[in-house]
Structures are given as structure tokens and as C-alpha cells.
Amino acid sequence: MGGSEPNEVDKQDSLMESKLEQEITPVKERRRSGRKNTKISNENREKIVAKSLEGCTIPEIVKSFKLNYQTVNSILRQYSKTGKICKSQRGGDRRSKLTVQAKEKLFTYVDGESNLTLKQISDWVETNFGVRISLSAIDRLLCRFRWDLKQITSAPENKNCETTIKARNEYVSRYQELEKVNDDKNFIFLDFVEFLETIRPSRKYTRNKYVKVPAPICENIFLVVAMNKHGILYHKIHEQAMNCDNFKDLLRNLIAICAEKDIRTPVLIMDDTRIPRHWELVEDPEMSIKREYLPPYSPFLDPVANVFSLWKNKVASVNPTNKVHLRELMVAKLEEITSGDCELFYQRMRDHFLKCLNQEEINE
Numbered sequence: 001m002g003g004s005e006p007n008e009v010d011k012q013d014s015l016m017e018s019k020l021e022q023e024i025t026p027v028k029e030r031r032r033s034g035r036k037n038t039k040i041s042n043e044n045r046e047k048i049v050a051k052s053l054e055g056c057t058i059p060e061i062v063k064s065f066k067l068n069y070q071t072v073n074s075i076l077r078q079y080s081k082t083g084k085i086c087k088s089q090r091g092g093d094r095r096s097k098l099t100v101q102a103k104e105k106l107f108t109y110v111d112g113e114s115n116l117t118l119k120q121i122s123d124w125v126e127t128n129f130g131v132r133i134s135l136s137a138i139d140r141l142l143c144r145f146r147w148d149l150k151q152i153t154s155a156p157e158n159k160n161c162e163t164t165i166k167a168r169n170e171y172v173s174r175y176q177e178l179e180k181v182n183d184d185k186n187f188i189f190l191d192f193v194e195f196l197e198t199i200r201p202s203r204k205y206t207r208n209k210y211v212k213v214p215a216p217i218c219e220n221i222f223l224v225v226a227m228n229k230h231g232i233l234y235h236k237i238h239e240q241a242m243n244c245d246n247f248k249d250l251l252r253n254l255i256a257i258c259a260e261k262d263i264r265t266p267v268l269i270m271d272d273t274r275i276p277r278h279w280e281l282v283e284d285p286e287m288s289i290k291r292e293y294l295p296p297y298s299p300f301l302d303p304v305a306n307v308f309s310l311w312k313n314k315v316a317s318v319n320p321t322n323k324v325h326l327r328e329l330m331v332a333k334l335e336e337i338t339s340g341d342c343e344l345f346y347q348r349m350r351d352h353f354l355k356c357l358n359q360e361e362i363n364e
Helices: 008-023 042-053 058-065 069-082 100-112 118-129 135-142 162-179 244-260 304-317 323-335 339-350 353-357
Strands: 027-030 036-039 147-151 187-199 219-228 231-238 267-270 290-293
Touching: 042 058, 042 069, 058 069, 100 118, 100 135, 100 304, 118 135, 162 187, 162 290, 162 353, 187 244, 187 304, 219 244, 219 304, 219 323, 219 339, 231 244, 231 323, 231 339, 304 323, 304 339
Parallel strands: 187 267, 267 290
Antiparallel strands: 027 036, 147 187, 187 219, 219 231
8 A cells, every 4th residue: 555544533633733723813013123923812821831741842842833933932941940821021010119198207307317328228128118218229210410519528437436435525515504504595507518510411212322421510618507496597609619708708708706605605516537737817806716626527516517408408409400500599598497407406416415424426
């Protein structure tokens, strides 16, 4: 005999293969690059896996379903590793873990606290909202302003050494002795801070791989603030670094303001890292004023640091779009800092007195 006729089993297999070929109809889409992309539905993936479990090899499945070898291989490899048949969705959950109200509370907390690290903010969010957020997510959340005032500070190396702890103890002891003979309004805290005024380049999607970006606009500015428990007494923005002559003018203005507010025996408290001690000006009798200097590495004993933080965030929250608008906001937002804010910052400073007297380490 020239050949045997196909039996019933062979006929059923051929009918099954033709049926599967009719059922699986890949949807082909063209990418922008011109390559063809075949999408396999979850139903067809189940059929491919079922065929493999029956003992069919990959070449047999490819021939039966008329699909690419790599497509079938990736489907079966995913099933063997994870047990999943359906295609995984691309990307993760992009929804924010914090509600709008929670974000507002977070911004309020950051506005009121200075010298916070991303780790401290992350711990605060977890404590108050029960949600753990990565440091990069918090950084993206806070970097929502186009204009930014970056405070230039030096990293402390001897923050809690024996010398520093002793200096804090001696400073608080002297402060409490002065409190016995002076009113709260007599203690005037003077400080100035250097900010780098910058503008961030806007970001957007573009077809070009490389885009020319203009150099960022940067300029250093110096903000001088003098305050007591009841409010801000003096403030001025300088576009140049402070020197001895500027300090003389500042003291003259401050002494005149104290006379207007009936502050007869002012005690000027300053940071010697910003205002050098050689600016004593003892040769000028008009400049005679009691002075105290903060201990090193102790920004929590300087309420003006909180004023700087609050002022910076008030300016940035308005999102100024040009330099003129920014300078107007700098002056206007200083006027918005109330006596209640200053009293709160003053009380925060006093909350650290007990730790300083007990010579405890303070990590803030």
C-alpha cells in the first residue's frame, strides 16, 4: 500500500489545531519605529499554557498558534517562575499616599520647624498618619516651588562634644541670671543669614533628546533680623555681605527702636559665627549695649532661625515668577510674621533650657 489513511485520533488533533488557529487572532499594532508589536490577550495566554501542560513543545505551540518564538517562550517562562498567566500591568500605584489635608498639615509642620532633615520629616509622617513614605517622595512633595531660597550653612562636627555641652550650660545659666533683673522684652536676638536666590528650570516632555537649558539665575542675599519675645524689631535685606560699617548702622537703628519701645537696658544676643566678636565697637559710647553670644552648634537656642524658616516658606508658597515679584514678597512676608509667631519661637527656645542645664546631648 502506498500509504495509510489518517486514523480518527489524527483527524481530531488536526481539527483541534485548526480550531485554535481560528480562535487566536493576534492584534497587531505598529510602533512609531515601524516594528510590529503583537498583543496577546489573557484568554489566549491561558490556551498557550494549557497546550504546554499537555506536553507540547514551544516549536509546536509556535507552529500551531502562528506566534513568535520569543513571545511564547516569555509567556511560559513567566508562568514557570511566578505561576502567573495574565500579563502584569506596567508601572506601579501612582496615587499619593497622603490626602490633601495631610499634605497641608505636613507643610504647616515644615513651615514652623527649622533644621529638619528628610528622615525626621519621614518619621513625623509615619507617627502622625501611619504611612511610611520614602525620602525621595518627601523631597518631591516639598520641591513644588519654582523659586527657591537655599540657606547656606556649614555642617557641624562637634555638635555634642564636651566643650559644646559645657558652653550651653554656661550660656543658659547667664541667661537666667539676666532674667532676674530684666524683662522679657529686653532680650533681643540678632542674626543674619545668607540665602542663595535661584530659579529652577521648568521641566516638560520633549521630542528632542537634548535640550539647551539657560544657566540658572543665582544671587546671594543677606537678611538681617532683630526680634524679641513680642515681635520683630528690625529687619533689612542686604545684597552685599555684612561688615563692620553695616553693623554700626544696624546698632544705631536698633538703639533708636529700643528707645521708642521703652526698652532701656537691652541685652543683645548674637551668634559669633555670623557676627564676629571683634565688632565690639567699645570705642563708641553711643554703641554701649549689653551683649551675649550663643554657644556653638546650638541653632535651637536662636529663635531667629525659626523666623528665617517661616519667612522662606511664606515667600516660596506664593510661587513668584520673576525677580521683581520675588523681592516684593521678601519684604511683604516679613511683615506677616506676627508677635504670636515670635512668642512661639521664644518658647521653643526655652524648652531646651532644662536639657542644657542637665548637660544632655541635643540632636536637633
